[in-house]
Amino acid sequence: MPSDIKTTTISVLETQVSAPLSPPPEAKEKEGSAVTIQVAPLTPPESPTLQNEPFPTSQVGHELDRFRPSLPKMEPEPIVAVIGVGYVGTHLVEAFAHQYDVIAFDLSTKRLSEVALQLDGLPINFTSDASDLRQASHFLISVPTLLNADKTIDTTYLRSAISTVEQYGRPGSTIVIESSVAVGMTRALVGPLMHTKNFLVGMSPERVDPGRIEPGFKSIPKIISGLNQASVDSISLLYGRVFDHMLPVSSPEVAEMTKLYENCQRMVCAAYANEMANACEALGIDGFEVSAAAASKPFGYLPFRPGPGIGGHCIPVNPYYLLSTCEMPLLEQATSMSWQRPADVTKKFMKSLVRADDTVERGRMSPNPLMILVVGVGFKRGQSVLSNSPGVAIIRTLLEEYDAYVEFADPLVDAEQIDFCPKMDTNEDWNETNLHTFDGIIVAVDQEGLDLSLLDRLRGVKVQDLSGRRRRTFNGDLPVPTESAADYNEKIKSQITV
Secondary structure (H helix, E strand, O other): OOOOOOEEEEEEEEEEOOOOOOOOOOOOOOOEEEEEEEEEOOOOOOOOOOOOOOOOOOHHHHOOOOOOOOOOOOOOOOEEEEEEOHHHHHHHHHHHHHHOOEEEOOOOOHHHHHHHHHHOOOOOOEEEEEHHHHHHHHEEOOOOOOOOOOOOEEOOHHHHHHHHHHHHOOOOOEEEEEEOOOOOOOHHHHHHHHHHHOEEEEEOOOOOOOOOOOHHHHHHOOOEEEHHHHHHHHHHHHOOOOOOOOOEEOHHHHHHHHHHHHHHHHHHHHHHHHHHHHHHHHOOOHHHHHHHHEEEEEEOOOOOOOOOOOOOOOOOHHHHHHHHHOOOOHHHHHHHHHHHHHHHHOOOHHHHHHHHHHHOOOOOOOOOOOOOOOOOEOOOOOOOOOOOOOOHHHHHHHHHHOOEEEEEOOOOOHHHOOOOOOOHHHHOOHHHHHHOOEEEEEEEOOOOOOOHHHOOOOOEEEEEOOOOHHHHEEOEEEOOOOHHHHHHHHHHHHHHHO
16 A cells, blocks of 8 residues: 555444435445545645636726735634535535534435545544534535426425534534525525524535536635624634635625526526527538637637536526526526437437438337447536436437437446446447447547547447537637637637536
């Protein structure tokens, strides 16, 4: 074992609260199980600030600089509890553990063990015993806020987390909502605790983008807010030792709306890119080439490329938080189009695949079902998470609408995650001979670990690359101004995403 890798043992106990704070693990775990862990750093080493990506406006930049007071030492030293250790919670645990003692609380002992494996050596108490929260002085809530089947907001995890903090938090504690919520929800759900528990209450929306390395977590300007000035002061004092820049806003409602403003803009832009791609196709133009050419403009244009739909925990979901309190026809239409996008592109692909046989579009198309391979089912490149995955939606459409034989190829996604569709062994079967056995191949995500150039050499197999990665450049590079071309290329390539 390398000398720079530490090993430790933790004990994780499980207790019950009113409702789970994170989705239940796939298998029941043994109570009191000891977990031996090896450590790989979660945060990459710091790199120089990208000079070609300054903070967007000088006005806000001055505000950030103004709000960096000389922070006094807090007495007594805070103990920070992070409630919910999913993707966002893990980043909070790591960042705050470099400055404070941290309690990482989640009901999933499996998840706690996974995170402990990454963060050994930091002052973190990983626990699923809610009574351990009595030690904490500050609570950061980062639990999932999901949608019900009817697209209404599911606040089960959030209400459970708040109830747990109410039960175990000491009077005078500070509670911060990091989860994305509808406007007014922080005040409605947590505000009463200011009176019953003398809590300080605020909202600071997370701004984590899975898979993105730059800017680093602590370098992203941190919006903070509170229900009163004392709450803002407490949060700014705590967060000021963790984040490089803080931006206080006038109320939790402003903070909540800012988060939704950001994510809903991405939804609208992605829907626009897909609609433009449809228009290009109708005109016989390559929509990916058009989006890449448009991305060469260094001002007044936000690069987005077409795709098979939008996945993840936030972008597909957040519009419904805003639509629950506001009437916004443009956002509503864009969101509806994006949710329908995987089915639309699948139907168009299948129609083109069988057009020569003059076969019906819906239902079994021949005595022998067509064989279709779906490539990349993680919700985005580099991710194994399947939340609202367009690739999974494509598989479901193929199975339900066409009765096709479907396999998926994704080195990062385990076969158990999609138990209704067989997984290709990409180590053995990702080759021209095997790929030629399929009638059609749909690339939803150009997933890491797959050589997509093999698809270019296939003959007699219809390939639809919805990721657009292999067709978004001109001879390897985007057309860019001659000055700072290398930096500009990297900036544009990193931005062409949803």
